Amino acid sequence: ITDVPAVTSAMFEWEKDLPKAIGDLFQIQSGGQNITGFSDNNYKDVKIRYANFPTPDRTIDYSIIFASDNNAYLVIANSREQIYSIIDKLLGF
Numbered sequence: 001i002t003d004v005p006a007v008t009s010a011m012f013e014w015e016k017d018l019p020k021a022i023g024d025l026f027q028i029q030s031g032g033q034n035i036t037g038f039s040d041n042n043y044k045d046v047k048i049r050y051a052n053f054p055t056p057d058r059t060i061d062y063s064i065i066f067a068s069d070n071n072a073y074l075v076i077a078n079s080r081e082q083i084y085s086i087i088d089k090l091l092g093f
Contacts, residue, residue, distance in 0.1 A: 001072050004064055011049070011062060011074070018060060019051065026078045028058050041080075046087050050080070068092035 001007045014021070015038045019028060041048040041061075050061040061083040062076045067090035075090075077083040 001064065001074050004072050007074055008064060011064075015049070015051075018062075019053075022060065022076070026058065026060060028053050028060075043084050043087055044091060044093075046091075048083055048087075050083075063087065065090045 022028075038049045038051045038060075041050055046063055046065055048061055048063045050059055052059050057079065059079055060076065061078070061080060062074065063083060065073050065075055065087055067073055073090060075083065075086050077086060
């Protein structure tokens with residue numbers, strides 16, 4: 001992404017609709033209506049926003065990652081392990 005502040009703002013705004021918008025893709029039951037909201041996490045100094053659903057294998061995690069190639073990427077994943085793995089890869093670990 002080239003405009004990090006704009007994407008960050010858009011993602012915060014999209015959070016209320018994100019579970020419903022990608023619920024089928026991530027196989028989240030009931031369109032993601034069983035969450036209380038997104039929370040913050042941090043992994044290797046990368047900020048992550050996440051929402052957990054009723055079962056532990058159904059989540060939405062997203063982050064803007066400043067990679068080792070000096071580019072910024074928006075990543076949306078469906079588990080903590082997946083977002084951590086993507087962060088590791090983009091940071092060059």
